[in-house]
Structures are given as structure tokens and as C-alpha cells.
Amino acid sequence: MIDFIKKHYLFSLIVVAFSVITIFFSWVLFKGYFFSDDFTWLWHGQKIGSISDVLQFKMASFYSPVMNFLFALWWRLFGYVAWPYFVINLILHVGVSVVVGFLTSKIVKNKKVGLIATGLFAMAGGAYEPVIWIGANLHLVVVLFLLLGLYFCWQYFESKKVINLLLSLVFIVLSLLTKEIAVVGIGLLFLLFVYNWEIKSFLKDKKLWLYSSFVILIYGFYGWQQYLWQKQSYWLSSGTWDFNLKYLAKIPLVLFDVVVPSQWFVGFLSHKSAILIAVVILIVIVGGLVKFFRNKVLWFTVCWMIFSVMPTIFFKSALWWEPIASRYTYLPRVGLVIGLSSFLYFLWEKKNGVVKYGCLFVLISIIVYGQVVAVFNMGDKYPFVYQTGESLVEVIEDARVSEFDKICVLPGRPFENNVSYIVGAGKVVANYAENDILFVEDVNNCPISYIIEWDKANEKFIKYE
Numbered sequence: 313m314i315d316f317i318k319k320h321y322l323f324s325l326i327v328v329a330f331s332v333i334t335i336f337f338s339w340v341l342f343k344g345y346f347f348s349d350d351f352t353w354l355w356h357g358q359k360i361g362s363i364s365d366v367l368q369f370k371m372a373s374f375y376s377p378v379m380n381f382l383f384a385l386w387w388r389l390f391g392y393v394a395w396p397y398f399v400i401n402l403i404l405h406v407g408v409s410v411v412v413g414f415l416t417s418k419i420v421k422n423k424k425v426g427l428i429a430t431g432l433f434a435m436a437g438g439a440y441e442p443v444i445w446i447g448a449n450l451h452l453v454v455v456l457f458l459l460l461g462l463y464f465c466w467q468y469f470e471s472k473k474v475i476n477l478l479l480s481l482v483f484i485v486l487s488l489l490t491k492e493i494a495v496v497g498i499g500l501l502f503l504l505f506v507y508n509w510e511i512k513s514f515l516k517d518k519k520l521w522l523y524s525s526f527v528i529l530i531y532g533f534y535g536w537q538q539y540l541w542q543k544q545s546y547w548l549s550s551g552t553w554d555f556n557l558k559y560l561a562k563i564p565l566v567l568f569d570v571v572v573p574s575q576w577f578v579g580f581l582s583h584k585s586a587i588l589i590a591v592v593i594l595i596v597i598v599g600g601l602v603k604f605f606r607n608k609v610l611w612f613t614v615c616w617m618i619f620s621v622m623p624t625i626f627f628k629s630a631l632w633w634e635p636i637a638s639r640y641t642y643l644p645r646v647g648l649v650i651g652l653s654s655f656l657y658f659l660w661e662k663k664n665g666v667v668k669y670g671c672l673f674v675l676i677s678i679i680v681y682g683q684v685v686a687v688f689n690m691g692d693k694y695p696f697v698y699q700t701g702e703s704l705v706e707v708i709e710d711a712r713v714s715e716f717d718k719i720c721v722l723p724g725r726p727f728e729n730n731v732s733y734i735v736g737a738g739k740v741v742a743n744y745a746e747n748d749i750l751f752v753e754d755v756n757n758c759p760i761s762y763i764i765e766w767d768k769a770n771e772k773f774i775k776y777e
Contacts, residue, residue: 321423325430329409332434333402340444345394347701348733349447355736357383373545378490379450392740397446404452405443409434411459416650418466420609429653437682438573439645440690441638448639450491455643457487458497462504469508477523488534498531499619507612552628559625562632564593566621569635570644572678573685586633609654616647696771700726703772704737711762712742718761720750725766
């Protein structure tokens with residue numbers, strides 16, 4: 313078996329990823345549907361009709377030619393049939409899991425550890441959101457591009473072939489053209505350089521110097537351009553994203569949440585208890601790094617997680633100690649999995665003893681707990697949100713068949729502050745213009761139109777009778 317894995321490593325990684333993802337996520341092909349921002353992205357994709365549009369269109373202050381291209385393509389291929397989008401999500405997650413396995417095997421120089429990493433990442437744990445939410449699937453795409461950029465950079469370290477540096481640059485640029493979170497890539501590349509640091513060979517390698525110069529220029533230009541786009545954006549003007557150093561205090565709690573999803577008990581914390589727990593976690597992290605100072609994989613894991621959560625910790629939340637959204641833990645989980653798979657393999661190879669089995673029990677318990685939380689959340693929250701999307705499409709289709717020129721939407725609906733998804737659904741499902749969908753306070757304000765209301769008892773959109 314070991315010889316087969318070594319000879320057919322890519323195939324083995326794909327089989328592991330596909331098997332795990334089938335177990336935990338195949339249900340979404342049958343029960344998943346569009347909801348909330350999904351309709352906004354479909355509407356956005358519908359409006360894109362040329363390469364010029366792909367390169368120029370922005371969603372508010374959000375610039376993503378990759379998103380423009382993908383949603384324009386998917387809309388023309390699938391329309392508003394949901395299951396093909398979820399097939400793509402699962403394929404992307406398989407791809408990311410496989411690249412995680414390859415990258416891990418390079419970092420720790422052990423293919424069996426890479427196999428474990430692929431399986432652990434495929435489970436997703438608390439980072440399940442991008443896999444089962446169409447509107448969050450750009451996190452799958454950006455992480456895939458970013459990891460490929462890092463992987464080919466590593467390949468250059470081993471082969472010294474220029475083609476690997478060129479491929480690395482291509483995927484880094486693609487990641488930046490997908491989602492802003494890719495800005496952390498420069499920090500992750502720095503980690504790779506430090507991990508492979510050989511000062512003499514680096515100073516003599518002109519190709520690596522040139523590559524590094526291009527990387528710095530690319531990220532510098534991108535950072536400046538983002539500043540110009542975002543400085544007067546809604547996200548900054550409303551305080552939704554606030555670059556305040558006080559949010560650095562939540563880093564220990566965020567890192568803990570990536571390892572052990574904390575949403576079930578975070579509501580019991582107070583300001584003082586959250587500070588106390590953050591300090592304790594910080595002491596444990598620093599103590600672990602000091603204790604295992606020469607363990608490069610541990611340092612790599614912690615630094616990866618810190619770099620990859622940095623942009624998202626500045627999103628404002630009701631309570632400063634609340635965990636970040638599931639989709640924002642997808643990239644940090646890569647670092648976690650690299651370290652976790654390495655430690656699991658190290659313990660497994662260790663001689664039998666109380667320490668070995670005690671540590672294995674703790675680590676496996678953490679993995680199982682994270683997956684239980686993920687499964688519970690998917691089963692608890694997502695049937696509801698999928699039903700909001702399905703019922704919305706049903707009433708809009710009924711309005712089209714009934715030949716109403718306008719639609720009125722009553723208050724009391726889910727995601728009430730977000731009206732664009734209903735406008736988007738009206739456009740992609742029945743070609744209603746934006747000014748043909750009216751959001752009113754009561755039926756007395758409705759002209760002759762099809763009226764939609766939210767049925768709280770049955771948790772779905774219905775026609776007002």
C-alpha cells in the first residue's frame with residue numbers, strides 16, 4: 313500500500329479528498345440552494361457580456377475580474393439551477409485539499425503526512441462555509457490560486473527551474489484578482505523563504521532576487537490600488553471594517569477558534585473573562601513556541617495562522633471576542649492542518665506510552681469536536697437559508713406566470729437590510745427591472761402588483777393573500 317501511494321501520490325490524494333468530501337458534503341448536491349448574496353452574484357454575472365466587462369466591472373468597491381469571469385460563465389452555463397454550482401464547489405474543495413497535501417508533503421518532507429493533511433483539510437471542520445455557500449465560493453478559488461503560487465515557489469527551491477517561478481507569479485496575480493484576502497500571500501511567501509533560508513544560496517540566486525522584486529512590486533501596487541478603491545467605500549465609512557489596533561487583542565481567541573470552534577460557548581463570556589482567556593491562550597502559544605523553539609513546523613503553523621487571519625480580525629462585531637465568520641477560517645485552517653497532521657504522524661510513529669496515547673486522544677477529540685460542530689451548524693442553519701432561496705424563486709416564478717408588471721415586498725423577511733438579493737432574484741428568475749421591485753412598509757403602499765411576504769410559521773416566502 314505504501315509503495316502504491318508513493319508511485320501514485322496525486323491519485324492517492326484525490327481519492328482521499330474525494331472520499332472525505334463525499335461523506336461530509338455530498339448532501340449539498342440534493343438539498344443546497346441559492347440564498348442571500350448568491351442571487352446578487354448571479355445578477356452581477358448576468359450583466360457581464362464581454363471581456364471588457366470582465367476586466368472593468370466592480371461590485372461596489374470590490375474588484376474581481378476572476379469573479380466576473382466565473383459568474384458570467386456559470387450563469388450562461390447553468391442559469392439559476394443550483395446543483396451544478398455545488399458540484400463546482402466540491403471540485404474546488406477537492407483541488408484545494410490536494411494542493412494542501414502536496415504542500416504539506418514538501419514542507420515536512422513526508423508524503424504520508426501530506427496524505428493525512430489532505431484528509432483533515434477535506435473535512436473542513438469549522439471552515440465549512442465556502443463549501444456549502446455559493447456566495448462564499450470565491451474563498452475556495454482564492455485559496456487554491458494562493459496555494460498553487462506558494463507550491464510552485466517551493467518547487468523552484470527544489471528544482472531551480474525558472475518555469476516554477478513564472479507559474480508562481482501567475483497564480484499569485486490570479487489570487488489578487490479574485491479576492492482581497494489574497495493580500496496575505498506576501499506574508500505566506502515570506503514564511504516559505506524563512507523556512508528554506510540559506511543565506512549564501514539566496515544571495516547568489518539572481519532569478520530569486522528578480523522574482524522577489526516582482527512580488528514586492530505586485531503586492532505594493534495592489535495594496536495602493538486597494539487603498540484608493542476602499543478609502544471612501546461603505547465598508548470603511550460605516551465602520552464595518554475598522555483598522556483599529558485594539559482588535560489585535562482578539563488574535564489569540566481567533567486562533568483558538570480555528571483550532572477549537574468556540575461558538576457554542578463564546579456567548580457565555582464577558583469582557584473580563586474574554587480578556588483572561590485571551591491572555592491564557594497567548595501564554596500557551598508563546599510557551600509552546602519557546603519550549604519547542606527548534607520545531608520549524610510549529611513556528612510555520614502559528615505564523616501561517618496569524619498572517620492569514622490579520623485582515624479579517626478588523627471586521628466589526630457586536631462583541632470584540634466573537635469568532636470570525638467560518639469562511640474567513642478557510643485559509644488559516646491550511647496552517648492548522650500542516651501542523652496538526654505533522655504532530656499526529658509524529659505521535660503515531662512514537663513508541664507506545666501514556667504520553668503518546670494521551671496526546672493522540674486530545675488531538676483526535678479536538679478534530680472530532682470541530683467536525684461535530686460543523687455538522688450541527690450545517691444541519692441547523694442551512695436548511696432554513698436554502699428554503700428562503702427556494703421559496704423566493706417560487707413566488708417570483710409565480711409572479712412571472714401571473715404576468716404582474718411589479719412586485720411588492722413586505723417587511724419582516726430574513727436578511728432584511730439586504731435588498732439587493734431580492735432585486736437580483738427578480739432579475740435572474742423573471743427579468744424584473746430594479747425599479748419594478750418595491751420594498752414597502754404595508755400593503756396599502758402597494759400599487760397593483762404581486763405582493764410577497766415572509767411566512768414566519770413555515771419559514772418561507774409566500775404570496776400575500
